[in-house]
Amino acid sequence: MRKNKQAAPAAFKLILLCVFAALVLLPLLRMLLHISPESLKSVFSSAGIGGILAQSLIVTLTATVITVLIAYVLAYCLERTGIRGKELFRLILILPMLIPSISHGMGLIILLGNNGILTRMFHLQTSIYGFWGIVIGSVMYAFPVAFLMLADVMHYEDCSPYEAAKVLNIPRWRQMTSITMPFLRKPLISVIFAVFTMIITDYGVPLMVGGKIKTISVVMYQEVIGQLNFDTGSVYGAILLLPAVVAFLVDLSNRDKGSSAFVIKAFPLNKNRGTLAFSYIYCIVVSLLTVLPIISFMVLGFTAKYPNDMRFSFYNVQRVFDLDGGQYLLNSVLIAVLVALVGSLLGFMTAYMTARMKSGLSRLLHLIAMTAMAIPGIVLGLSYVLVYKGSPVYGTIIILVMANLVHFIASPYLMMYNSLGKINENIEAVGQTLRIGRLRLIKDVFLPQSMSTLREMFAYFFVNSMMTISAVSFLATTDTKPISLMITQFEAQMQLENAAIVSLLILLVNLLLKGTIALLRRRKLRKLGASAVLDH
Amino acid sequence: MDTLKDKKTKLRITDLSKNYDGKCALEHVSFDVFQGEFLSILGPSGCGKTTLLRILIGLLEASSGTVALNGKDITNAPPAERSMGIVFQNYALFENMTVLGNVEYALKIRKETRATARQKAKEMLALLGMSEYENKKPGDLSGGQQQRVAIARTLVLHPEIILFDEPMSALDVDTRITLRREIKSLQAQFDTTMIYITHDQEEAFAMADRIMIMNNAHLVQIDTPDAIVEHPADDYVRRFVLENLQAKADSIRRFVRG
Ligand SMILES: Nc1ncnc2c1ncn2[C@@H]1O[C@H](COP(=O)(O)OP(=O)(O)OP(=O)(O)O)[C@@H](O)[C@H]1O
Ligand SMILES: [Mg+2]
Numbered sequence: 130m131r132k133n134k135q136a137a138p139a140a141f142k143l144i145l146l147c148v149f150a151a152l153v154l155l156p157l158l159r160m161l162l163h164i165s166p167e168s169l170k171s172v173f174s175s176a177g178i179g180g181i182l183a184q185s186l187i188v189t190l191t192a193t194v195i196t197v198l199i200a201y202v203l204a205y206c207l208e209r210t211g212i213r214g215k216e217l218f219r220l221i222l223i224l225p226m227l228i229p230s231i232s233h234g235m236g237l238i239i240l241l242g243n244n245g246i247l248t249r250m251f252h253l254q255t256s257i258y259g260f261w262g263i264v265i266g267s268v269m270y271a272f273p274v275a276f277l278m279l280a281d282v283m284h285y286e287d288c289s290p291y292e293a294a295k296v297l298n299i300p301r302w303r304q305m306t307s308i309t310m311p312f313l314r315k316p317l318i319s320v321i322f323a324v325f326t327m328i329i330t331d332y333g334v335p336l337m338v339g340g341k342i343k344t345i346s347v348v349m350y351q352e353v354i355g356q357l358n359f360d361t362g363s364v365y366g367a368i369l370l371l372p373a374v375v376a377f378l379v380d381l382s383n384r385d386k387g388s389s390a391f392v393i394k395a396f397p398l399n400k401n402r403g404t405l406a407f408s409y410i411y412c413i414v415v416s417l418l419t420v421l422p423i424i425s426f427m428v429l430g431f432t433a434k435y436p437n438d439m440r441f442s443f444y445n446v447q448r449v450f451d452l453d454g455g456q457y458l459l460n461s462v463l464i465a466v467l468v469a470l471v472g473s474l475l476g477f478m479t480a481y482m483t484a485r486m487k488s489g490l491s492r493l494l495h496l497i498a499m500t501a502m503a504i505p506g507i508v509l510g511l512s513y514v515l516v517y518k519g520s521p522v523y524g525t526i527i528i529l530v531m532a533n534l535v536h537f538i539a540s541p542y543l544m545m546y547n548s549l550g551k552i553n554e555n556i557e558a559v560g561q562t563l564r565i566g567r568l569r570l571i572k573d574v575f576l577p578q579s580m581s582t583l584r585e586m587f588a589y590f591f592v593n594s595m596m597t598i599s600a601v602s603f604l605a606t607t608d609t610k611p612i613s614l615m616i617t618q619f620e621a622q623m624q625l626e627n628a629a630i631v632s633l634l635i636l637l638v639n640l641l642l643k644g645t646i647a648l649l650r651r652r653k654l655r656k657l658g659a660s661a662v663l664d665h
Numbered sequence: 666m667d668t669l670k671d672k673k674t675k676l677r678i679t680d681l682s683k684n685y686d687g688k689c690a691l692e693h694v695s696f697d698v699f700q701g702e703f704l705s706i707l708g709p710s711g712c713g714k715t716t717l718l719r720i721l722i723g724l725l726e727a728s729s730g731t732v733a734l735n736g737k738d739i740t741n742a743p744p745a746e747r748s749m750g751i752v753f754q755n756y757a758l759f760e761n762m763t764v765l766g767n768v769e770y771a772l773k774i775r776k777e778t779r780a781t782a783r784q785k786a787k788e789m790l791a792l793l794g795m796s797e798y799e800n801k802k803p804g805d806l807s808g809g810q811q812q813r814v815a816i817a818r819t820l821v822l823h824p825e826i827i828l829f830d831e832p833m834s835a836l837d838v839d840t841r842i843t844l845r846r847e848i849k850s851l852q853a854q855f856d857t858t859m860i861y862i863t864h865d866q867e868e869a870f871a872m873a874d875r876i877m878i879m880n881n882a883h884l885v886q887i888d889t890p891d892a893i894v895e896h897p898a899d900d901y902v903r904r905f906v907l908e909n910l911q912a913k914a915d916s917i918r919r920f921v922r923g
Contacts, residue, residue, distance in 0.1 A: 552760075553756070553757045553758075553760075554755075554757075555753045555755065556757055558719075558724050558744075558751065558753075558757070559753075559757045561723075561724060561743070561745060562722055562723075562744045562745060562749065562751050562819075563745065563750075563770075563774075563818070563822065564745030564774065564775070565770070565771060569774065573759070573762075573770070574759050574762075578760055578761045
């Protein structure tokens with residue numbers, strides 16, 4: 130009888146393994162197998178390849194360093210100092226995460242391009258196109274992610290070693306080298322690799338402001354989308370996979386196993402006047418720089434004809450909707466909702482299996498779910514074309530949902546894995562002795578305790594599906610096109626005012642979703658507060 | 666419990682062994698537990714105490730050997746069919762439910778009506794002096810209070826045997842001493858058999874009718890506290906139990922003399 134009880138979960142894990150294999154491993158393998166000696170030769174013997182690789186690397190490294198530095202100082206200001214308005218700053222700083230990467234490039238052009246708002250205002254002579262354009266755009270795109278990761282690290286750093294050091298009179302610089310550095314090393318490496326991967330695989334920013342500089346991701350995009358050249362596209366895809374795989378392996382070996390169990394002592398907030406003043410100035414400047422592109426979208430999108438006719442007008446909005454923008458917006462919302470629903474469910478089930486029913490199969494499942502993190506969106510898109518072309522799902526909304534699901538599942542899965550892992554290890558044992566079945570425990574104990582993580586997962590899937598342009602650009606048809614791809618379309622026709630409106634639409638939908646989730650959470654908190662009051 | 670010999674055997678453990686992937690955690694362990702008895706298990710970390718307890722309640726399968734309850738073989742019975750409850754060191758409460766919800770949950774599932782389930786849960790909480798915390802969440806309670814809820818959650822099903830795995834290791838001394846008394850009085854009231862793992866020799870000697878000493882996956886001695894003090898089975902027991910007690914007694918003597 131017991132043997133049968135073990136068989137059901139194992140079968141379920143096997144099914145999940147198959148799902149992940151079909152969604153993650155199969156496409157990847159298919160793409161790698163698609164590489165032929167000829168296409169390898171044609172890529173590596175082409176004239177510009179050395180330059181492309183070198184430029185990609187240099188531009189990405191530069192942007193990564195700047196991103197991490199900016200984000201680190203920002204995280205310090207918001208986690209360790211006593212400044213006010215942290216919630217507001219946080220809200221503003223997260224805004225860039227709600228619009229597509231390509232919009233960040235576009236924001237730069239609107240502000241600093243040849244006819245840009247700031248260019249005209251200050252009669253600037255410099256050109257934004259090229260190296261610094263990509264760097265600045267990439268920083269704008271990546272710093273909120275780096276900021277969130279670093280803020281999290283600082284939040285969970287233990288203050289007690291520093292207090293001990295103070296008592297022992299250990300000098301400041303020794304504290305830095307003997308406490309801060311060893312603690313920061315692992316998370317910092319993770320952040321650096323995550324940012325590096327994010328930037329090098331993105332084609333939105335360099336496509337917009339790259340000018341003469343071409344990065345690998347742009348070349349791959351142009352090969353596949355522009356010339357339908359899947360053979361060389363696969364080679365570029367494999368190249369792009371490299372940093373992501375390295376990042377993944379480093380991260381995997383780096384991750385601490387559930388170190389959150391012990392009590393940590395929070396840092397006292399730094400209220401030194403100089404530090405406070407600096408923090409305010411820094412946060413305000415970064416916040417301004419963050420909202421500047423969004424303001425520029427509004428300026429450009431809601432004027433009749435920039436720069437000649439600056440009267441307020443809905444003409445550009447009208448035009449977006451005349452060009453089926455409404456339909457595409459609906460497509461996007463439908464895709465985002467489906468991805469969020471299916472993704473949250475799949476993420477929860479998988480995390481439950483790996484966090485609460487440990488076995489060899491669980492470890493394998495965990496590894497495959499995490500592997501999804503290593504696949505850049507545009508590699509995923511191409512892989513899906515290669516595998517699913519000709520199947521019934523191809524050309525439907527389903528394949529877009531599948532691709533997004535895989536593209537975004539790793540982070541929410543990990544959130545749930547950590548959250549379920551923190552729940553008392555003996556709950557199942559108690560359930561067994563009280564004759565409370567596994568499914569009932571899931572419904573009455575695990576789900577209720579994971580609600581806030583589940584909401585976070587849902588939001589993550591939704592927001593990212595709304596704004597992604599990478600995998601979907603390979604898979605969408607005119608019927609299934611998500612609205613984010615209108616930005617690429619308008620960009621190609623140099624109709625930035627319409628692209629600006631589309632960016633704003635995406636931002637608006639994502640803000641609405643985030644707002645709704647925040648409201649849900651607040652209502653829940655209020656309810657908890659009320660019941661606490663009732664108790665007295 | 667002066668005449669243990671007359672007691673009815675509640676639980677009979679025969680030749681129990683457990684291997685974890687070749688590593689031996691329990692070797693040929695046999696003993697009886699009597700009806701209504703309080704049995705403490707003592708032994709160094711890693712000697713197999715938790716392993717034994719999990720096998721007794723059916724959370725873990727033994728590699729060989731049998732467990733019989735009231736003369737009936739239950740070696741392969743599922744945990745819920747053994748009429749046993751377990752209390753863990755880390756409480757393992759359902760954090761999302763109130764105190765009352767924790768205690769009545771299992772009753773509700775057993776198709777008791779809502780009203781009777783609630784009533785029984787309330788009575789049990791009253792017995793443990795937890796009535797005023799009924800609507801609190803476990804997270805808002807002290808360790809001692811949480812452990813009381815865990816005990817109530819188990820006791821409300823009226824199990825024949827309750828197993829404790831170091832239930833007080835995370836609590837402060839004062840709480841331990843009060844809770845000790847409460848557990849003993851509950852045991853008398855419900856005539857429950859209790860098997861109680863602890864690291865605290867003094868606790869074992871204060872609470873137990875009999876003490877079982879384990880070392881290195883083996884059962885070394887099982888007897889009344891007096892008998893163990895008078896006739897330790899071997900050097901190990903002498904050192905493990907008596908020297909510790911001696912040290913404690915000395916410190917108390919010193920404390921009393923000032
Ligand atoms: N799931 C497991 N897999 C492999 N070995 C295990 C497992 N559980 C326990 N062990 C090993 O079996 C031995 C006995 O463990 P057990 O937990 O029963 O000890 P214990 O007496 O309860 O110790 P403690 O006082 O520290 O709780 C230990 O050496 C332990 O490392
Ligand atoms: Mg133990």
